[in-house]
Amino acid sequence: MDDDTLTAVLQRAADRRRRFNDRLAAYFDSLTDGANGAGGALETPAFSRFTARALDLVRELSLRGGKRLRVVLLYEAAALVTDEPVAGLDEAAISIELLHTHGLVHDDIIDDTPARRGGPSTYYAYLREFPDRPDTALALAILAGDLAAFLSVRVLLNSGLPPALALAMASLHADVGATTITGQLLDLERDSHPEPSTDLLHAVTEYKSTRYSVLAPLRLGLLAAGADPSEHDGELRRYATALGIANQIHDDWLDLFGDAETLGKSPGSDIRSGRRSYAVRALLAAADESERKLLGAALGDSDGDADTLDRIRGIARAHGIDQSLRAEAERHAREAAALAATWRGRWRPDAVSLFALLPTWTVARDR
Amino acid sequence: MDDDTLTAVLQRAADRRRRFNDRLAAYFDSLTDGANGAGGALETPAFSRFTARALDLVRELSLRGGKRLRVVLLYEAAALVTDEPVAGLDEAAISIELLHTHGLVHDDIIDDTPARRGGPSTYYAYLREFPDRPDTALALAILAGDLAAFLSVRVLLNSGLPPALALAMASLHADVGATTITGQLLDLERDSHPEPSTDLLHAVTEYKSTRYSVLAPLRLGLLAAGADPSEHDGELRRYATALGIANQIHDDWLDLFGDAETLGKSPGSDIRSGRRSYAVRALLAAADESERKLLGAALGDSDGDADTLDRIRGIARAHGIDQSLRAEAERHAREAAALAATWRGRWRPDAVSLFALLPTWTVARDR
Numbered sequence: 001m002d003d004d005t006l007t008a009v010l011q012r013a014a015d016r017r018r019r020f021n022d023r024l025a026a027y028f029d030s031l032t033d034g035a036n037g038a039g040g041a042l043e044t045p046a047f048s049r050f051t052a053r054a055l056d057l058v059r060e061l062s063l064r065g066g067k068r069l070r071v072v073l074l075y076e077a078a079a080l081v082t083d084e085p086v087a088g089l090d091e092a093a094i095s096i097e098l099l100h101t102h103g104l105v106h107d108d109i110i111d112d113t114p115a116r117r118g119g120p121s122t123y124y125a126y127l128r129e130f131p132d133r134p135d136t137a138l139a140l141a142i143l144a145g146d147l148a149a150f151l152s153v154r155v156l157l158n159s160g161l162p163p164a165l166a167l168a169m170a171s172l173h174a175d176v177g178a179t180t181i182t183g184q185l186l187d188l189e190r191d192s193h194p195e196p197s198t199d200l201l202h203a204v205t206e207y208k209s210t211r212y213s214v215l216a217p218l219r220l221g222l223l224a225a226g227a228d229p230s231e232h233d234g235e236l237r238r239y240a241t242a243l244g245i246a247n248q249i250h251d252d253w254l255d256l257f258g259d260a261e262t263l264g265k266s267p268g269s270d271i272r273s274g275r276r277s278y279a280v281r282a283l284l285a286a287a288d289e290s291e292r293k294l295l296g297a298a299l300g301d302s303d304g305d306a307d308t309l310d311r312i313r314g315i316a317r318a319h320g321i322d323q324s325l326r327a328e329a330e331r332h333a334r335e336a337a338a339l340a341a342t343w344r345g346r347w348r349p350d351a352v353s354l355f356a357l358l359p360t361w362t363v364a365r366d367r
Numbered sequence: 368m369d370d371d372t373l374t375a376v377l378q379r380a381a382d383r384r385r386r387f388n389d390r391l392a393a394y395f396d397s398l399t400d401g402a403n404g405a406g407g408a409l410e411t412p413a414f415s416r417f418t419a420r421a422l423d424l425v426r427e428l429s430l431r432g433g434k435r436l437r438v439v440l441l442y443e444a445a446a447l448v449t450d451e452p453v454a455g456l457d458e459a460a461i462s463i464e465l466l467h468t469h470g471l472v473h474d475d476i477i478d479d480t481p482a483r484r485g486g487p488s489t490y491y492a493y494l495r496e497f498p499d500r501p502d503t504a505l506a507l508a509i510l511a512g513d514l515a516a517f518l519s520v521r522v523l524l525n526s527g528l529p530p531a532l533a534l535a536m537a538s539l540h541a542d543v544g545a546t547t548i549t550g551q552l553l554d555l556e557r558d559s560h561p562e563p564s565t566d567l568l569h570a571v572t573e574y575k576s577t578r579y580s581v582l583a584p585l586r587l588g589l590l591a592a593g594a595d596p597s598e599h600d601g602e603l604r605r606y607a608t609a610l611g612i613a614n615q616i617h618d619d620w621l622d623l624f625g626d627a628e629t630l631g632k633s634p635g636s637d638i639r640s641g642r643r644s645y646a647v648r649a650l651l652a653a654a655d656e657s658e659r660k661l662l663g664a665a666l667g668d669s670d671g672d673a674d675t676l677d678r679i680r681g682i683a684r685a686h687g688i689d690q691s692l693r694a695e696a697e698r699h700a701r702e703a704a705a706l707a708a709t710w711r712g713r714w715r716p717d718a719v720s721l722f723a724l725l726p727t728w729t730v731a732r733d734r
Contacts, residue, residue: 043542044549045570050556051549106513110506136555139477142509143551146473149513150544153520157538163530170537171524175410177517182411182418184510188503189417203412 009357012350016075017068023090024097027155028059040158042151053129054144057122058151062101064117066264069247069362070096070217072354077221079351080343088169088224091159095173096220098152099212103180105145109138110184111273112302118264149177161224169223176216183208187275195284196276202245210244235339242336243359249329250363252277257313257322262366268309274300279316279325286319326363333359376724379717383442384435390457391464394522395426407525409518420496421511424489425518429468431484433631434732436614437463437584439725444588446718447710455536455591458526462540463587465519466579470547472512476505477551478640479669485631516544528591536590543583550575554642562651563643569612577611606706610726613699617730619644620692623683629733635676641667646692650679653686693730700726 031042032055044051071093078086107113108121115121120128122144126137156170186204190196218236219229229236254263255270256279270277276284280299287295294315298308316322340355398409399422411418438460445453474480475488482488487495489511493504523537553571557563585603586596596603621630622637623646637644643651647666654662661682665675683689707722 042545042549045553045574047570048549048553048556050552054548054552102513106509109509110502112502135477135479136559139555140552142473142476142512143548143555145509146469146513146516146551147545147548149516150541150548154538154541154545157534157541163534167524167530167534167537170534171521174517174521174524178409178514178521181421181510181514181517182409182415184513185417185421185507186412186415188506188510189415192503203414207412 005353006357006361009354010361012354013072013358016072020068020071020075020090020093020097021063021065024063024065024094027094028055028062031055031151050140054140054147057125057144058098058101058105058148060119061104061117061122062097062148064119064264065097065100066117067365068097069358070100070213072358073214074217074221076351076354077218078225079221080347080355081222081225081227083348083350086221086225088159088161088165089221091155091161092169092173092217092220092224095152095156096212096217098148098155099173099177099180102145102148102152103184105141105148107184109141109145110188111269111275113265113269113273115265153177165223169220172216172219172223176212179207179211180209183211190276191274193276196281198278198281201276201278201281202241205244205248206241209248210240213247214244215240235342239336239339239355242332242339243362246329246332246336246359246363249278249325249332250365252279253322253325253329254366255279256316258366268304268306268312271298271309271312272300272302272304278328279321282321282325283312283316283319286321287315291315329363330360333363372720373724373728376721377728379721380439380725383439387435387438387442387457387460387464388430388432391430391432391461394461395422395429398422398518417507421507421514424492424511425465425468425472425515427486428471428484428489429464429515431486432464432467433484435464436725436729437467437580439721440581441584441588443718443721444585445592446588447714447722448589448592448594450715450717453588453592455526455528455532456588458522458528459536459540459584459587459591462519462523463579463584465515465522466540466544466547469512469515469519470551472508472515474551476508476512477555478636478642480632480636480640482632520544532590536587539583539586539590543579546574546578547576550578557643558641560643563648565645565648568643568645568648569608572611572615573608576615577607580614581611582607602706602709606703606722609699609703609706610729613696613703613726613730616645616692616696616699617732619646620689620696621733622646624680624689625733635671635673635679638665638676638679639667639669639671645695646683646688649688649692650683650686653688654682658682696730697727700730 030040074093074096075089078089104116105122108116109123113121114124123137123141126140127134130137153170153174156173157166159166161169183204187208190200190204193200215236218240222229252270255267255277258267260266270280283295284292294311298304298312336359337356340352343352343355397407441460441463442456445456471483472489475483476490480488481491490504490508493507494501497504520537520541523540524533526533528536550571554575557567557571560567582603585607589596619637622634622644625634627633637647650662651659661678665671665679703726704723707719710719710722
């Protein structure tokens with residue numbers, strides 16, 4: 001695979017991203033202006049400032065969306081089957097992104113995260129608006145997240161697709177919504193283990209992100225394009241699991257070693273929230289006694305400063321964790337890429353190329 | 368309408384309630400034991416204690432459900448059309464009750480409510496399990512509520528009904544889910560008004576409870592039975608609005624004047640949380656200067672004691688608010704009953720009787 005192919009594939013992904021962002025903005029317009037958009041107008045009392053503000057915050061966070069890996073995977077899954085326009089992909093993409101927004105809003109309450117995607121988290125936006133009423137801010141943030149969840153199902157149900165198809169897609173979506181919550185519960189469960197195993201970390205990744213961020217877009221894209229994803233279940237799952245782990249290890253690497261500008265939030269958030277990320281697990285496994293003491297004090301200390309983070313980065317580099325995490329992410333990315341390469345001949349070549357190139361690109365981004 | 372009719376109608380409602388509770392228990396069994404129940408097994412990692420506990424708490428709270436007004440309305444709406452068994456009603460009933468559970472779990476975080484339906488709120492159950500980690504308890508409660516929300520949509524999508532019908536019912540459900548969140552936002556907005564108007568209170572009632580507790584069951588029941596609810600939209604809305612307001616005024620009356628045993632929680636919670644209920648609004652409108660001072664101090668004081676509540680009850684009684692609230696609830700109940708009476712001849716008489724009797728019974732319960 002040469003550089004021209006990579007350039008073409010990334011260009012294609014960027015086009016998908018840009019077109020999707022326009023559609024997402026139009027969807028939010030249709031919710032409030034009563035136009036016949038993807039979802040249909042949402043009936044809300046005209047006088048309610050709180051409702052309008054919650055919708056605004058859900059909109060702002062959704063539109064600030066970064067690399068839109070889910071969206072690219074969804075459209076490309078349909079492109080495996082056909083290069084004709086496929087009905088329902090826009091709604092499915094909006095649905096998955098709103099599910100993600102739902103997760104971010106509630107996660108940022110759970111982790112007490114101030115910044116997200118280069119702006120304030122929804123919780124902190126409300127805390128700023130109600131400086132003397134933290135309970136009200138918490139309540140509004142919970143409800144804004146809930147609203148995103150119901151909107152995410154609603155847009156798929158109102159897609160105007162043939163009923164059997166709309167039902168199959170919505171059913172898959174509701175299932176993956178419940179799975180994602182299971183993953184968030186697992187995430188908390190992991191963080192109460194002093195030193196979780198890699199298997200537990202893989203399970204968290206699988207339930208908390210892979211299922212809705214990779215597997216669901218693949219399945220929804222194929223379904224919308226008229227293919228039956230259950231006929232390819234095993235290989236779709238293997239691809240999704242490998243890409244999901246690669247992506248998560250890379251995210252965890254970025255959280256420890258990345259910079260604020262690239263991340264859209266301060267690095268070190270996993271340390272400060274005590275999250276047992278792949279990077280934190282590797283640190284705990286490699287550290288000597290005095291390093292473990294420093295780590296133990298820093299894990300879960302929400303006031304941890306840049307100095308502490310620098311010291312922890314130094315420890316990680318001294319143990320080769322910087323390199324070993326990157327190698328591990330690349331190994332899983334190569335596994336996914338190799339699997340996608342076997343789709344040549346069966347599925348459309350330009351989409352297969354994208355699935356084969358995306359994993360390696362994913363673990364190289366933002367470095 | 369004689370006493371025998373009332374007895375027969377209440378017996379019928381009690382039977383529906385009992386049968387539904389069995390089905391709800393079987394549904395939760397099917398989620399975990401992999402049997403082919405209404406919803407289909409939920410894929411969760413076998414080792415996860417947090418997932419199992421969240422499902423348990425959602426189950427316990429759902430099964431402790433009180434009068435099941437929503438369930439009775441749903442089955443009786445189908446009985447307006449036919450006395451044959453109607454497919455999909457069980458799933459629709461479970462769906463609506465899970466939506467209610469979702470609302471209760473998140474509401475009890477928002478209002479910091481310790482007890483619900485004669486047991487601990489989900490939030491407080493977690494606070495007791497994690498006495499030193501209130502953040503974890505909060506996180507788990509948010510996620511348990513989220514889980515209930517996704518399960519509520521999922522059960523309707525997996526009902527096995529003909530796709531067009533399943534889609535119509537699920538679409539109605541997702542719409543009403545979003546509407547309910549709007550209602551909860553309005554609820555908070557109302558409480559930041561010093562003295563909200565009755566119109567604002569009616570709007571909160573409409574969005575926060577009537578739509579999903581009365582109107583949605585009516586529509587879903589008719590849909591499942593093969594009728595088109597949009598043909599009766601105006602009168603269904605009028606019935607729902609009148610019954611919803613009657614029910615809410617009665618609930619607010621009970622919260623001020625009821626006793627702990629009947630309520631399943633301590634009375635006075637609206638006062639302690641500063642909620643501008645119908646009762647609180649009436650108190651604020653009637654109170655003289657010194658009474659307003661006492662009220663002002665008690666509203667939102669979460670440590671308010673039984674003595675304070677007794678004094679406020681005394682003030683309310685002195686201004687005739689006990690009587691006037693009951694009269695107001697009864698007026699709306701009569702309006703709903705009169706509307707249902709016009710359905711005679713068009714719809715099946717035993718179900719019409721129930722719709723005509725239910726409002727008056729509703730505002731007389733637990734007194």
